[in-house]
Amino acid sequence: MTSDATETPPTQRTPESDDFPTGPAVGEALPDFTLLDQHGRSVNFGRARAGRRALVVFQRSARW
Amino acid sequence: MQLQQHLPELEAAGIALFAIMYDPQEALAAFAEEQGITYPLLSDPRSEAIERFGILNTLVRPDEAVHGIPYPGSYVTDERGVVVEKIFHRRYQVRDDVESVLHRSFGVALDPAGLPMAADESPGARVSATLGSSELVFHRRATLFVRLEVDPGLHVYGAPVPEGYFATEVTVAGPEGLIVEPAVYPPTHPLRIDAIGETFRVFEGDVEIAVPLIANIRDVERVPIEVAVQYQACDDRQCFLPQRRTLRLEVPLGSLVRARPRA
Numbered sequence: 001m002t003s004d005a006t007e008t009p010p011t012q013r014t015p016e017s018d019d020f021p022t023g024p025a026v027g028e029a030l031p032d033f034t035l036l037d038q039h040g041r042s043v044n045f046g047r048a049r050a051g052r053r054a055l056v057v058f059q060r061s062a063r064w
Numbered sequence: 065m066q067l068q069q070h071l072p073e074l075e076a077a078g079i080a081l082f083a084i085m086y087d088p089q090e091a092l093a094a095f096a097e098e099q100g101i102t103y104p105l106l107s108d109p110r111s112e113a114i115e116r117f118g119i120l121n122t123l124v125r126p127d128e129a130v131h132g133i134p135y136p137g138s139y140v141t142d143e144r145g146v147v148v149e150k151i152f153h154r155r156y157q158v159r160d161d162v163e164s165v166l167h168r169s170f171g172v173a174l175d176p177a178g179l180p181m182a183a184d185e186s187p188g189a190r191v192s193a194t195l196g197s198s199e200l201v202f203h204r205r206a207t208l209f210v211r212l213e214v215d216p217g218l219h220v221y222g223a224p225v226p227e228g229y230f231a232t233e234v235t236v237a238g239p240e241g242l243i244v245e246p247a248v249y250p251p252t253h254p255l256r257i258d259a260i261g262e263t264f265r266v267f268e269g270d271v272e273i274a275v276p277l278i279a280n281i282r283d284v285e286r287v288p289i290e291v292a293v294q295y296q297a298c299d300d301r302q303c304f305l306p307q308r309r310t311l312r313l314e315v316p317l318g319s320l321v322r323a324r325p326r327a
Contacts, residue, residue, distance in 0.1 A: 021135060026148060027146065053141060058083075058084050
């Protein structure tokens with residue numbers, strides 16, 4: 001087992017431990033949301049999911 | 065994640081994909097165009113969804129330009145939108161390998177063709193280790209799936225075990241820079257052996273243990289990984305000797321494909 005040898009030093013933006021907020025717990029429903037997609041269309045999570053399983057990914061940024 | 069590349073598999077498995085970023089819609093339009101992204105990139109410029117989820121990165125001060133970013137991570141939900149798994153890592157550089165997530169979180173069968181794999185046998189059981197993706201990539205979290213196929217009528221033990229018995233245990237080792245996260249064992253079930261009046265926690269049939277790996281390694285072509293699997297197969301009357309099998313995999317280290325720099 002090797003240690004987590006960090007490539008970049010932790011910054012203000014990177015939590016120093018694994019103890020940081022990760023939102024709704026396993027077993028809880030995700031909050032609903034309605035946001036614009038890249039084409040400017042309004043997307044509602046519940047309606048677009050349409051009874052399917054989902055993978056919801058929060059990413060850092062498209063610009064940096 | 066290399067989501068666009070694996071979009072066909074996600075769609076075939078009936079999985080709805082949503083990616084949320086704090087960038088304005090115009091920035092996402094440019095990004096989608098440049099990267100050829102067709103799945104929904106959702107713009108949350110006021111971080112409303114990010115705040116509603118409770119994952120606003122509050123380590124960034126409100127006066128900083130990047131204020132509004134989330135702690136990056138992913139949620140796997142069932143058909144009702146209920147969270148069944150969360151995939152977070154404190155370092156935004158670490159992304160999960162999509163093939164591993166498809167198998168581990170959504171139960172999509174692994175296609176063993178092209179995946180690094182090693183196997184061995186002992187009386188009563190066959191052991192194998194298969195990486196969930198064809199290669200390791202710097203900063204990408206892949207999952208090693210260690211599978212124990214236990215013959216019908218036999219069982220192996222889960223921890224904790226009474227003295228004198230051997231719990232099933234997987235230990236993964238590799239070179240400096242290979243981060244091995246704790247192994248995730250499936251649930252055991254109780255088995256009462258009347259002859260000795262004891263109840264054990266056991267696994268039967270096909271047992272799959274997931275071991276997440278992150279390669280903080282560069283400048284090598286292959287990463288040697290050693291997987292030690294300890295177990296003891298028994299039926300309700302007798303046991304085989306405890307086994308310790310060591311599987312060795314040579315996993316290619318792929319290159320990280322970076323987004324093209326923006327003009």
